[in-house]
Amino acid sequence: MELSFVILFFAGLITGFSKFSVGGMGLLVLPIVMVSFPGPQALGILLPLYIITDLMAVASYKNKIAWPVLARFLPLALLGIFIASHFLATIDADQFVVFLGVTILAMIALGLYLDFRPTSFMRKPWVAYSMGFFGGAVSMMANAAGPLFSLFLLEQKLDKPTYVSTRAWAFLILNFVKFPLYMGLGLLSMKTIETSLYAIPGLVIGSFIGFHFLKKVNPIQFKWMIRIMSTIAAFKLFLFT
Template sequence: MTDTLLVMFVAGLLTGFSKFSVGGMGLLVLPIVMIAFPGPEALGAIVPLYLLIDILAVISYRKNISWKVLGRFLPLAMLGVLVGSQVLSDIDPNDFITLLGVIIMAMIGLGFFLDAYPTSFMQKPWAAYSMGFAGGLISMMANAAGPIFSLFLLEQKLSKESYVSTRAWAFFLINLAKLPMYIGIGLITPASLTISAYATPGLLVGALFGYHFLKRVQPNHFKWLVRLLSTIAAVKLILFP
């Protein structure tokens, strides 16, 4: 029991800090939760954590939301969630996790390319649609769409405040849509909710640190932090699935 409490506290700490600051840490949370709750049921243990911290995030960051960006990629993200719920039980988890790491590394490489050769294609509707669908699919199947959405939003030329607010609302709405689907396929149970509750103190502590950290980080440092955390997560997925 002590080990479970410690693991979930750390998972909550990372989740709270990530949601209230730079993001990109979500991929580190799932392997940690699986220490206490092995198997696909770990996905069900994470979603209530995300929803709880999402509610706090959208209350805290309720201004400077780019509804235009949200309106472009959210509909396809919801479709991705629906498709992901259908294939979740059929795909080999190890193959998917490795593929996810490769996709994230490709997104990071794309970000560097866009720095060197600026272009506006990531702001086109088709880019939003494809990123939205991919993000929704990956969010449903691995709770790991944070790096994809973060890297996409960075290319929308939003202010730091608008980036954080838009990301917070996107994940709140997506995780809300995932909740009944996880219940329907049996990944959220009374046992998983009990495990989720153990992470609450860590969530609150992490959110507090993340909120104050965000106020102090510079915009250019902010972008590099997102990329660094995404790279660490991608390497972990590829080399240690």
């Protein structure tokens, strides 16, 4: 049980730091939690943490929100969430682990591709909006849709404050929608919420560090570090199946 407390603390630390700094660490958090809480149950343990950080983020970035962009983005993302909920209800723990590993590697591959190739194709409306759909599905199944959401929002040509605010509100709305769906799937209960509470100290510390040390972080080096660690986590998931 002590190991579980340590894992939850680090999950909260990483979640808080990622939300208030350079982001991109969502691919790493779920595999860490699954060391002590294998299978889809880990999704329910993490969701309250994401909602807490989302509320903190929208409180910090509440002035400039591109509501028309959200109005175009959310219907497709919500559709992706509802379809993924049916898929999530039909797979077992081993299949979930394989799916998560494949998803993590796919998100890393997408990031690498976009680093070295032009993104002009993303300006096509059907491509940009498909990012909303697949982002909703991946969010429901793996809590790892940050890269897809970012692709959609970056193509809307928003200034930085508006981008950050709109992204924070998008995550908050989608995570609130996922809450009753996770409850219906049996992944979220009072027991899992009580388990989530053990991550709160790490969440607070991580948010504080991320907020105050953002300017001292080298985003490029940090991005590569997260990619390497996430790749290792993905291959460990395959070894566990």
